[in-house]
Amino acid sequence: MTSGLRVDTVRKEKALKNKVAPDQGGNITIHDVARHAGVSSMTVSRVINQNVNVREPLRERVLASIKALNYSINVAAQSTRAGVGGVRIGILYSHPSASYLNEIMLGGLEHASKLGAQLILEKCGGLQSQKNAVNRLVEAGVDGVILPPPLCDSEPTVQMLKRAGISVLALATARPLPDVSAVRIDDFQGALALTRHLVHLGHRRIGFIKGDPSHTPTDVRYKGFLAGLLEAGLPLAEDLVLQGQFTYKSGLEVGRDLLDRDDRPTAIFASNDDMAAAVLAVAHGMGISIPDELSVCGFDDTPVATTVWPQLTTVHQPIVAMGRSAVGTIHDKIRELKQGEDSRPTHQLMKFMLMHRGSTGPAPDKRL
Amino acid sequence: MTSGLRVDTVRKEKALKNKVAPDQGGNITIHDVARHAGVSSMTVSRVINQNVNVREPLRERVLASIKALNYSINVAAQSTRAGVGGVRIGILYSHPSASYLNEIMLGGLEHASKLGAQLILEKCGGLQSQKNAVNRLVEAGVDGVILPPPLCDSEPTVQMLKRAGISVLALATARPLPDVSAVRIDDFQGALALTRHLVHLGHRRIGFIKGDPSHTPTDVRYKGFLAGLLEAGLPLAEDLVLQGQFTYKSGLEVGRDLLDRDDRPTAIFASNDDMAAAVLAVAHGMGISIPDELSVCGFDDTPVATTVWPQLTTVHQPIVAMGRSAVGTIHDKIRELKQGEDSRPTHQLMKFMLMHRGSTGPAPDKRL
DNA sequence: CTGAAAGCGCTTACAG
DNA sequence: CTGAAAGCGCTTACAG
Numbered sequence A, B: 001m002t003s004g005l006r007v008d009t010v011r012k013e014k015a016l017k018n019k020v021a022p023d024q025g026g027n028i029t030i031h032d033v034a035r036h037a038g039v040s041s042m043t044v045s046r047v048i049n050q051n052v053n054v055r056e057p058l059r060e061r062v063l064a065s066i067k068a069l070n071y072s073i074n075v076a077a078q079s080t081r082a083g084v085g086g087v088r089i090g091i092l093y094s095h096p097s098a099s100y101l102n103e104i105m106l107g108g109l110e111h112a113s114k115l116g117a118q119l120i121l122e123k124c125g126g127l128q129s130q131k132n133a134v135n136r137l138v139e140a141g142v143d144g145v146i147l148p149p150p151l152c153d154s155e156p157t158v159q160m161l162k163r164a165g166i167s168v169l170a171l172a173t174a175r176p177l178p179d180v181s182a183v184r185i186d187d188f189q190g191a192l193a194l195t196r197h198l199v200h201l202g203h204r205r206i207g208f209i210k211g212d213p214s215h216t217p218t219d220v221r222y223k224g225f226l227a228g229l230l231e232a233g234l235p236l237a238e239d240l241v242l243q244g245q246f247t248y249k250s251g252l253e254v255g256r257d258l259l260d261r262d263d264r265p266t267a268i269f270a271s272n273d274d275m276a277a278a279v280l281a282v283a284h285g286m287g288i289s290i291p292d293e294l295s296v297c298g299f300d301d302t303p304v305a306t307t308v309w310p311q312l313t314t315v316h317q318p319i320v321a322m323g324r325s326a327v328g329t330i331h332d333k334i335r336e337l338k339q340g341e342d343s344r345p346t347h348q349l350m351k352f353m354l355m356h357r358g359s360t361g362p363a364p365d366k367r368l
Numbered sequence C, D: 001c002t003g004a005a006a007g008c009g010c011t012t013a014c015a016g
Helices: A001-020 A030-037 A041-048 A057-069 A076-082 A099-115 A127-139 A155-163 A187-200 A216-232 A248-259 A273-286 A319-338 B002-020 B030-037 B041-048 B056-069 B073-078 B099-115 B127-139 B156-162 B188-201 B218-230 B248-259 B272-287 B321-339
Strands: A088-093 A118-123 A144-147 A169-170 A180-187 A206-210 A241-243 A267-270 A295-297 A314-316 A348-349 A352-354 B090-094 B117-121 B146-148 B167-172 B181-185 B207-208 B242-243 B267-271 B296-299 B314-315 B345-352 B354-357
Touching: A030 A041, A030 A057, A041 A057, A076 A099, A076 B073, A088 A099, A088 A127, A088 A319, A099 A118, A099 A319, A099 B099, A099 B117, A118 A127, A118 B099, A127 A155, A127 A352, A127 B267, A144 A155, A144 A319, A155 A169, A169 A319, A180 A187, A180 A319, A187 A206, A187 A216, A187 A267, A187 A295, A187 A314, A187 A352, A206 A216, A248 A267, A248 A273, A248 B146, A273 A295, A273 B272, B002 B041, B030 B041, B030 B056, B041 B056, B073 B099, B090 B099, B090 B127, B090 B321, B099 B117, B099 B321, B117 B127, B127 B156, B146 B156, B146 B321, B156 B167, B167 B321, B181 B188, B181 B321, B188 B207, B188 B218, B188 B267, B188 B314, B188 B354, B207 B218, B207 B248, B242 B248, B248 B267, B248 B272, B267 B272, B272 B296, B296 B314, B321 B345
Parallel strands: A088 A118, A088 A144, A144 A169, A169 A180, A180 A348, A206 A241, A206 A267, A267 A295, B090 B117, B090 B146, B146 B167, B167 B181, B181 B345, B207 B242, B207 B267, B267 B296
Antiparallel strands: A314 A352, B314 B354
């Protein structure tokens, strides 16, 4: 017993020495900060957790000590506390090859590890497999689930999850439901901005390639395009609007159709980058020079947008940040619920950015 | 005091009831398993951690209870224990746009969260910025650092990290150093397999596009190609070997050069997918039909390989799995070191896979 | 508004 | 080979 105590004392002294050493980053605990600031660990904890019940002078003293000791919280220990920690968040996806999925998960995983939450990835295919996937998530004990496209718009999936008492967040949907949290960009405004950009460059005949009709952004982006034409007083040439599927292959086919005409458009607005990249390939093949003879733009700013040449003018969707934000939002919801507060759905609109790159330029007849 | 005890008892009973409820997944603790199996928690812990010192009958009893209760370990609590937990792993990268980077991080982040380790991402540019990045990682208290390409082959970076006492792992290098751990595929065998595939399809005149000369895989893949020719008794046509840069743009230029000849090759082996995709675009533009008139293959199987059409025949590098494995390997190293054992560098060779897709087919003169 | 006590789920010594 | 005790760093009640 006594020897045990002695050993502990020795160990503690060692630890204290280490805490002073600058190369021992990350070993400072809440108690070291407390000692340094001359308060209790509880007060430090309260300051860290932005609890209101700390007097200003004390709070400042603690904050200063935190800075002085270069303290950073140990999320693992924080998560240990029952009720608080143990937050499990699922991501249920159905289209694993989509390039945005990686980025969503990247942002999500990164933020989850910061929050000390556990992220569980689950894949599903058809409707039956969706049921199974939801069951697996329930069994895994998830408190909330993030739904990337196209599942974000699947009524049955959302309902199944809600019935199981699981918080749901729709990611990158273009049609947020009032009773389901969502993180997204404004697809309408994005498409409008892109259309304005083309109009501003002098384009009058603009081809448009729609996306997969079952995805909500498809229609909303098209509406944004129409609004842009209307605003500029341009007529809608219906023969210049073609149906694509968001795939490279559909872009190839539709692009060929659009460019293989005597009165071909001077610009093509594809509803996503994959289709725009395909249009670029078709143009290359026909010897049409970009952007001198044809402007092309996409949507999303996925990796392919900067892989092709010239790089695509497109609307940047901050996908990694959206993944992060989705995890943060649903994590908050879960904590609120666990603490017995009731929680209203949150709708977060992220900022998109118009990326003006090499694939668009002045309309041919406007050039010198 | 007494009331406190009573409350605790009540809470405990509630918790126990919950554990029985099937919808309360993930709340089962090591103690529940211990009770169920009629052993101590320590024994359960030992079984979980694959400790040898447990008799077979006991181990089996515990394993059965784990299964029966659907127990899964609480990583957060595990990480709390000093020495064991608190493992911090850095990923130092210099080429954020590379499409494989996302996937490396995806695998790494996922596995790190399973292990309860903390992953810290750090970006750097030139050599000076590398020094700063290394310093930031040291200050963050990382125990090990994973180096994706092209940093995996940077002598100065490796040396800086080693001098700081940090474990290093080179990811996807083609020239592993004996004293640095590495996770990689065999680039030579991959290129050889691809070349055999083309030879097998009857191709005799095969163009080759090299990658960025400063990356180690560039030369190794070329050597694999040469070995394939040699093995088939084919002469090396030096005019069919051109220098690329691993970029789409370089593929565009070099591809045009290769295809704009009277005696153009019947197949082109590009050293990565981006360049192969560019060759595809050039061919589309020249009206060369793929794979009927020209076979094209890439390397890596990045997302672009399945975005373009026809999809690329390529060598699949299991990048996500490599990210996972890198984190697992360096995590083991760190634990060994922390426990005072000495740790030799590990060299892990992952399996590549030849993905035979639409962009390659029989040589034109071999067709019916 | 502040703090002393007890506990989260796990593991490291320590004792059999 | 197995277990009882103590502790990891933090937070939730509970008492001032």
